[in-house]
Amino acid sequence: MAAFSAVKIPPPQFTTVRSSSQRPGSSPAHFAHSPSAFNSISFGSAKSVRSRPLFAVSSDVVSSDKTKPASSSASNPAVTREVALELYEDMVLGRAFEDMCAQMYYRGKMFGFVHLYNGQEAVSTGFIKLLNQSDKVVSTYRDHVHALSKGVPSREVMAELFGKATGCCRGQGGSMHMFSAAHNVLGGFAFIGEGIPVATGAAFSAKYHHEVLKQSKPEGLDVTLAFFGDGTCNNGQFFECLNMAQLWKLPIIFVVENNLWAIGMSHLRATSDPEIWKKGPAFGMPGVHVDGMDVLKVREVAQEAIARARRGEGPTLVECETYRFRGHSLADPDELRKPDEKAHYAARDPIIALKKYIIEHGLASESELKSIDKKIDDVVEDAVEFADSSPLPPRTQLLENVFADPKGFGIGPDGKYRCEDPLFTQGTAQV
C-alpha cells in the first residue's frame, strides 16, 4: 500500500483510514471482549505470506461496544474509580511537567535539545501504569514522561534537566538520557532506533533469568516496553529486532508512538507502506493499531500484549496513533504541520477525553479532578524548587562513572593505578 496510490490512506486530516473506529464496514476483532484475538492469529508455516491474516485490532471501549447494550455503557465503565484517577493523575503530571519544562527552557534553566511529550500522554500512561517495578521501559529522547510514569520522582527528572548533581543521572545524561536503575528505566537514547536493541537485550535477559538461571516469578516473565516513533520504523534496528524478538519469543512490546512527523518529515513522505502495525505479522507477531489519544483503549491493548509477553508467547507490535501538540523539540519552529491537523488532534486531547469519561460515568466529581490538578501543580513546583536549589556537579565528578571499574584508566608511570592517585579523585590529575 504505497503512500501515493489512489486507494490509499488520505492525508491524515479528519478521517484516517487507519483508525478503525472511523472505518465503516471493517470488522476488526473487538478484543476488549475477545481476549483470544491474539491467540487466534495463526502463523502456520504452511500458509504463504499473503494469506497470513493481518489483524488491525482496535478496542472500541468507549464508542461502540457491540456486546453490551448501548444504554448500559454509561453505567458500566471500563475501569474502576481508583484506576481512572490513577490514570488521570499520571497524564496530568506528564502534561504539567512538560509545560513547566517549556517555561524553564525559555527562562534559561535547561538547555540543549528538549523534546516534549504534550499530547501523547495516553500512550505512556496507558502502557506503563500496567507494569510492575521489575518490568523495564526503554525510550527515546522524548523520555521525560516515560520516566515519570514509571515512577521516577519529578524532582530527580527536573534536576537532571537543570543539569544538577541531584538529577537521576547526576546531571550527566540530560533530557535525552533519563535512566533509573531503581525504577528500571533503561534510557533515554538520542539516536533513534538505538534503544530498540537494548530493549531486546533486556527482554532476552528476562527470558534467560527464567530459563537458564531458573529465577522464575509467579506472575511470569518480566516485560520490556520499547517506545519509539514513526520515523524509527524505517530504521534497520527496528526490523532486526522484530525478527530476533519473535525468533526467540522475547517478552517485549514494541510500542510505536506514531505522531505522523519525524521533525519535519511527514510519515507519509518517508514510508512506502505507512501502516506500521502490518509490519508485525510480516515477522510473525501480532500487529495492533490503536487510537493513541484514548488512554482506555491503549490500556486495553497493553493489557493483552503484556499478558502475552508474561506468558512467554512472545512480542507484540502496537502502533499508537497519537500526536504531539508541540514541535519536535523546543527549537523546532513547527512550520510544516497544518493548523487543521493540529486542531483535529487538539480536539482529541487525551486528558480532556478521560476527564469527560470520568465525569460521565460518575467515577469522580469535577472538584476531585481539580484537586488532583492542584496537587500535580504543587508537585511540579516543588520539583522546580528542588532543582533550582540543587548544586551543580563539581569538577571532581567529571571522571567518575566513565568506567564501572576505574582501573580502566590504567597504570600510571609510577606503577600505581591512576585511580589510586589522590589528584585523580580530586579531578585535577592529568589524564
Next chain:
Amino acid sequence: MASLQMAALLSAPSTPVPSDRVRLGALRLSASSSSTARNGGALVVRSEAKVSGGGASARGLSLITHAVAEKAAAASSADSKPGHELLLFEALREGLDEEMERDPTVCVMGEDVGHYGGSYKVTKGLATKYGDLRVLDTPIAENSFTGMGIGSAMTGLRPVVEGMNMGFLLLAYNQISNNCGMLHYTSGGQFKIPIVIRGPGGVGRQLGAEHSQRLESYFQSIPGLQMVACSTPYNAKGLMKAAIRSENPVVLFEHVLLYNLKERIPDEEYVLSLEEAEMVRPGEHVTILTYSRMRYHVMQAAKTLVNKGYDPEVIDIRSLKPFDLYTIGNSIKKTHRVLIVEECMRTGGIGASLRSAIIDNFWDYLDAPILCLSSQDVPTPYAGTLENWTVVQPEQIVAAVEQLCK
C-alpha cells in the same frame, strides 16, 4: 611458584640461557585490592616488572636460534612438564568455558557461535554443554545483537559478543560507541555494561581488504571502553578470563593468523591483568613496543638483531587502551630509545597514541626520536606481494633498530 616460573619461561627465549637473562624481577602475587581476581583459587599475575639492570650483557652470548616463544621446550617429553599444551583458539575456549562454568550469567552471542562452534572454533562444543540460549546463534544483524548484548549486560548478564570477523563490528559501531562506551556515564553510574566484544581481526593471508581490517584505531577513542590484544595461548586465556570478569566493557582483539599457535600453559587457574603489558624479552639497547601478530615479526627480527650484537627489549603492550605506562616507562628509562611496531594504520593508530603518551610522560628520558613502524594506509590488497608490503616485515624492524641505535 612452579606456575610462575613457567610463566616466566614461556615469555623468554627458550634455548638454554643464563638464568639471569630470564629474571623478570619480582613477580608478586597481588592479593591487594588492585588484583583482578578476588577468587582465592585464581592466580593473578601482576608483575612489578623491575627488570634488573645488572647481570651479564647480552652481547656476544650464545646465538639465539629460537626467539619465538611458542617453540619453547620442544625437545622434552610432554609428560615431564607441568601444564598442558594447546593451541591459541583452544586457550580462548578454555578461558571462556571456565568462566561460563563459574558464573551462569556469562553467555555468548554471535553468528555461528553455537551449532557451528564459531568460525575459528573458539566456541566449539560450548552450545552442547551450555545450551542454545547461553551460546546464542544470532541472525546476521551485528548492530542489533551487539545492542542486545548491551541491554542484557545492563540487566544482569555478562555477554561475550563475537564478531565473526572484527570488521563486521563496524556495523555495530553505533552500539559500541554510543551505548557500550557511554551508558555507564550518561546514566550517572546506575548501569554497568560488563560486556566482552571479541573476534578475529588483522591482516591474514590474502583475505581481501574487508576481511583484513585493523580496527584498533577505530575503537580506541571511545571513552569508557577498554581494549586488549592477545598474542599467545597463555595471555589469550588469561585476558579472556579477565575481560569477562571485568565490570567494564572490553574489546578483545584476536588475530586471524595466531589461532593455531601452540604453547604449554599452566593447569592451575590464572587470570591476567587487563591493564598490564607483558615483558617478552628483557634487553638494554632499545625498547620495542608491539602487540598481537607483530610481536612475532619483532621476535624474528630480534634473532637477527641479537646476532648482530644488539640487545632489544621487547614489550608486548597487550593493553591497547589504557597503556601500561609503568612497564613502558621503566623500559624507556633504561634504554632511552623507542621503536613501536604495530599492525595498525599509520594515521591515528595505536602507535600514534602511544608516541604522544610517551612524549608526554617520558620526554626527558629519550635519546632519539620515537620511531613507529605501522602498516600502510591502504586497504589491504589481495595480491600476496602487495599484502606483505602492507604490513611491517622483520627486515624493516631490523633496519629501524639499526637506525635508532646509530
